[in-house]
Amino acid sequence: xxxxxxxxxxxxxxxxxxxxxxxxxxxxxxxxxxxxxxxxxxxxxxxxxxxxxxxxxxxxxxxxxxxxxxxxxxxxxxxxxxxxxxxxxxxxxxxxxxxxxxxxxxxxxxxxxxxxxxxxxxxxxxxxxxxxxxxxxxxxxxxxxxxxxxxxxxxxxxxxxxxxxxxxxxxxxxxxxxxxxxxxxxxxxxxxxxxxxxxxxxxxxxxxxxxxxxxxxxxxxxxxxxxxxxxxxxxxxxxxxxxxxxxxxxxxxxxxxxxxxxxxxxxxxxxxxxxxxxxxxxx
Numbered sequence: 001x002x003x004x005x006x007x008x009x010x011x012x013x014x015x016x017x018x019x020x021x022x023x024x025x026x027x028x029x030x031x032x033x034x035x036x037x038x039x040x041x042x043x044x045x046x047x048x049x050x051x052x053x054x055x056x057x058x059x060x061x062x063x064x065x066x067x068x069x070x071x072x073x074x075x076x077x078x079x080x081x082x083x084x085x086x087x088x089x090x091x092x093x094x095x096x097x098x099x100x101x102x103x104x105x106x107x108x109x110x111x112x113x114x115x116x117x118x119x120x121x122x123x124x125x126x127x128x129x130x131x132x133x134x135x136x137x138x139x140x141x142x143x144x145x146x147x148x149x150x151x152x153x154x155x156x157x158x159x160x161x162x163x164x165x166x167x168x169x170x171x172x173x174x175x176x177x178x179x180x181x182x183x184x185x186x187x188x189x190x191x192x193x194x195x196x197x198x199x200x201x202x203x204x205x206x207x208x209x210x211x212x213x214x215x216x217x218x219x220x221x222x223x224x225x226x227x228x229x230x231x232x233x234x235x236x237x238x239x240x241x242x243x244x245x246x247x248x249x250x251x252x253x254x255x256x257x258x259x260x261x262x263x264x265x266x267x268x269x270x271x272x273x274x275x276x277x278x279x280x281x282x283x
Contacts, residue, residue, distance in 0.1 A: 044110075051102055051114035058095045058118030062125040065089055066190055069128055073197045078132070085129050092122055097149035100173040108176075116179055123175060123183025128190050135209065137217070140180045147173040178229045185221065185235035188214055192242035195249055207249045214243045 065088045072078040099115050123143060130138035149171045191210050198206040221236055 047102055047106075048111055048114050051099060051111050054095055054098050054102075055115040055118030058092055058115075059121045061088060061092045061095070062118070062121035065092070065125045066128055069125075069132060070190075070193065070197060072132055073194065073201050073203065082129065082133060089122075089126060089129065092125070093146065093149075096122065096147055096173050097171065100147070100149055100171040101151075103173075104171065112176070119175055119179045120183040120186065123180055124186040124190065127184060127187050131187075131191070131213075135213075137184070137213075140175060140177065143180065144172075144174050147175070149173075178231070181221075181224070181229070181232050182235060184217065185232065185239055188217060188239045188242040192245050195246045199249060199253070204253055207246060207253060211243075211246045211250050214239075214246055218243050
């Protein structure tokens with residue numbers, strides 16, 4: 001078959017497809033059903049992409065809040081830093097309110113993978129701020145109690161307010177237990193950095209407080225074992241590394257603290273490597 005014959009054959013096939021489409025009844029139940037499926041899938045995919053974008057914004061703002069909170073060890077008044085961090089977290093909560101609006105009437109677990117990175121980062125930021133303020137771990141109930149949002153009333157062009165039913169004005173978002181655990185696991189890395197920066201500024205009490213706190217978190221995660229989410233067991237290795245570095249800092253302070261000048265302690269901790277059994281990374 002030469003080139004002209006091939007072009008003619010393809011043209012005939014295209015014409016046959018068009019004839020088939022024209023001959024099919026537009027009111028066919030099968031076609032109508034698939035059009036409905038197409039609309040449902042397009043709507044779901046568009047919602048998924050919007051949630052991914054919101055989650056990225058939450059992640060970025062939460063990381064900025066964490067970076068800001070690390071300044072508490074180097075400023076004379078930590079309240080100014082905490083107040084600025086609270087303002088940033090309020091903005092993050094407004095973003096989470098957008099997620100709650102998108103998930104209204106939807107199954108949260110159908111879209112969970114779209115926004116879980118941002119929620120974990122928010123849990124890490126809010127728990128880090130809570131530890132700096134209260135020296136304790138924030139609970140899941142406390143986090144969820146702050147994720148209650150009120151919808152604004154709709155106003156038509158004529159200027160009359162359209163009052164919504166009382167039950168429709170409030171939206172809530174519930175952080176799942178798995179997102180809470182993963183956020184707390186990431187918190188341990190920030191606490192390890194807080195320990196090193198505190199020592200560099202001459203604070204030798206914070207590392208021992210952090211060491212005790214991280215041991216309690218490690219004990220809690222060890223109790224979960226293989227019964228929790230798979231991601232928790234993977235992050236347990238990072239948790240152990242953070243705990244090992246903090247314990248190494250406490251050891252150096254206790255044994256060699258009098259030999260090393262305070263302004264050189266942070267450099268000593270940064271240069272030392274922590275020896276952890278690699279086989280204990282995942283339980």
